[in-house]
Amino acid sequence: MTIRSSYRRRLQLWSLVFLAPALILFVVMTLIPVAQAVIMAFYSYDPFRGNSIVRPQFVGLDNFATVLRSAGFWQAMKNTLLFSLGVVPLSTALTLTFALLMQPLRRAYQHAFKAAFYLPGVVSDAVIALIWFWIFNPTFGLLNYFLSLLGFGPIYWLADETWALPSIMLMAVVSGWGVSVIIFSAAIDQIPESLYEAAAIEGAGSWRQFRHITWPLMRPAFLFVLVIGTLSSLQVFTPIYLLTRGGPNRATQTAVYLIYETAFEYLQLGRAAAMALILFVLVFTLAFVQFSILRPKLES
Amino acid sequence: MAHNRRVSKRQIWLAVVLLSPFAAISLLPLYWMMVSAFKPSAAILNLPPDWLPEQVTLDNFVTLLQSARVLRWTANSLVVASLVAVGNIVFDTMAGYAFARRHSRWHPWLFWMIMAGMMIPEQITMIPLFLMMVNWGWYNHLAALVVPTLATPFGIFLMKQFIESLPEELEAAARIDGASEWHVFWRVIFPLSRPAWAMVGLFHFVGNWNRFLWPLIMTHSDDMRTLPVGLATLQSQYSIDFGLLMAGAAVTALPMILLFFAMQKSFYGGLTAGSLKT
Known part of the structure; x- marks a missing residue:
């Protein structure tokens, strides 16, 4: 490995360090919730139907x-x-x-x-x-x-x-x-x-x-x-x-x-x-x- | 700056005359809040209204202190707004730096993914996020008001724009002097980007001090309310006591009004930074 490419590698690694907090927050607090919102829309959490926050039931497009x-x-x-x-x-x-x-x-x-x-x-x-x-x-x-x-x-x-x-x-x-x-x-x-x-x-x-x-x-x-x-x-x-x-x-x-x-x-x-x-x-x-x-x- | 364009005196008078009533409408509610907060309860509902209080009293504020946990709400708001501001100053600047320098070909791709997150409205994520916070044991806990907003697409965008305008030679010089990347960031980039992150911090401070829907959902005990949400509970408990309500409103509003007058340029700068680049 040349000096130049190891220098590049080091910069890339560091930029990942700088990105890490924002990226982790984005994935956990935006990306995953968006995916979950889509999934949740297909479940019933209706407490009156025996389902609840802890026991949702798949209901398709209902x-x-x-x-x-x-x-x-x-x-x-x-x-x-x-x-x-x-x-x-x-x-x-x-x-x-x-x-x-x-x-x-x-x-x-x-x-x-x-x-x-x-x-x-x-x-x-x-x-x-x-x-x-x-x-x-x-x-x-x-x-x-x-x-x-x-x-x-x-x-x-x-x-x-x-x-x-x-x-x-x-x-x-x-x-x-x-x-x-x-x-x-x-x-x-x-x-x-x-x-x-x-x-x-x-x-x-x-x-x-x-x-x-x-x-x-x-x-x-x-x-x-x-x-x-x-x-x-x-x-x-x-x-x-x-x-x-x-x-x-x-x-x-x-x-x-x-x-x-x-x-x-x-x-x-x-x-x-x-x-x-x-x-x-x-x-x-x-x-x-x-x-x-x-x-x-x-x-x- | 379009001032020296020749304008007649009449045109200026016309503009002032046309604009003044609207400016008055804009300010009247806040003025009404301020004068009413200091009125005794006997005079509060007077009609025709006392545009200046006949008698100034702190009664409403005393009642507020006695009947509501307003000091606790203020402390909560202060903690939440400050932590979110500091978090964004650090994390948005770090991310903005990485995106500005693009050392990896993945960076533009990641950047646009995060920017797309700006398009996602709060009501999509709030329901799953609510469940997540409940599962983490963060329901009715200030962490739920702070952690999800510690870095935001808006702040990252502003920081990237700003840092791109800083010459890369400065970092190169520091590296030649043997500074580590960590030092390059904290000793060179961070101090130089102060105007931009000051604005990012200010916006997050104000925005989170004023925030309503998310703290309303995430807290339920009187002790965990922030000022705007606590204020809303005053309305349902004492809906007739307008003096008390206005005192609470004044306590919530006044710090932001003072901040605005102290830092007008930064407020306007943050608004236009996003719009003029399109």
Whole structure:
């Protein structure tokens, strides 16, 4: 063996040492659980059928069949999609507008606005949800107080089937918009000033500057915000748990809340695993679709 | 930096006028939490609301200390968040270094496998992981909140990106001086990558301090709760006492708010690091 190859060998061995902790954690805490989740979806842990956490029973595709036939699951899927469809486009449009409006301001103002939009995002979503728990209170909450100032009667935000999901969507938009404001602002800051100067010399107005400079160069950030927003909104859990527990009458039952309830309140672990897999396929498909629609235009 | 582009005064005023109400909406809930936490219970439900407390009191915090194990929850949160942050600083930097230098042809392959793990949502792994923790005797134990997240794909990704930008000559020079690989890492790579791992540590600290679903599942005794989960138990026990609830919320939120104001640049840096490279 030459000196060179023994040196290479030594480097390879050492890199394995450096990788070991991360790799072991990845295998034990992600890879194996994913495989187990797939297996669990084919077993029943139903305590009412004589099975349990310690004595699961193989049931084939039963869990998938039960889940796909249950009205509750489809209701949860519908609510989850509605939530996402309401929150993501609204939040993306608002934050893009905020970032564009902020751009001409002085540094100090920009910093102040960025901090204002981002601050709710550094706080636990449990804290945010509990503050809104009060704001939504029909008798003592700020929201109905403001409505009364405008001459409107009280709305039972979380107890009314029509209002419950939109209420949580409102909360999600106004407390979760910080991240995209920061990302959009950073993307705008990276656009070279000279492009705008050149465009101005050629007589391009602000709409054409936006259309042909700002927008194309912000596309990667836009894609990122859209995908991240979709992924996280499809997994909404904490506000549902703290504000409505999926109610009233399942109006705010979302996919992850249903999975939580099925697994950890009804102890139907197999059925919950099947739900999680179905949700994963849905989420992955949506992310993929967004990517393939927006991605090809990035290169042009 | 697009400031010197000529903008009219009117345009600036318009922007400020349009943005301010939204900024106010963004801050109002947190402001409401802070002022309410210091209000006496007689005034807490006043409508029209007292936007500034007429009388400032620590009553809510005293009640919180007496009726809830809030000190224990704070200690739990601190321990969990710190250990996860330190674990990720060490393990993500080590892995990021190995992946950045690619001494084996397997490395890119392993790297993408770990990155694919980022795509796996929590609700897939949480059920098997819950059973695994139960089997290991880690149910209702802080280890279950710490160990599974000691290294993460996000942190490994950021560290790899950063270390790739460090010149390899620095390591080569240290090796010629007779430093062992262990020393090369700890004396050269680790100190140089401090800006990146500080950000990774900060993100994991904040994320785990705020985490809700996993600690909710993995703990059941009052003593093992972290702050957000303990706070949720306050809601079900004392649902009417908004002052107490806001005091608990303030205790949970305030450390992160202070951290944010102390390290704004790092917060923003971590957010944009992933997005601008696409």
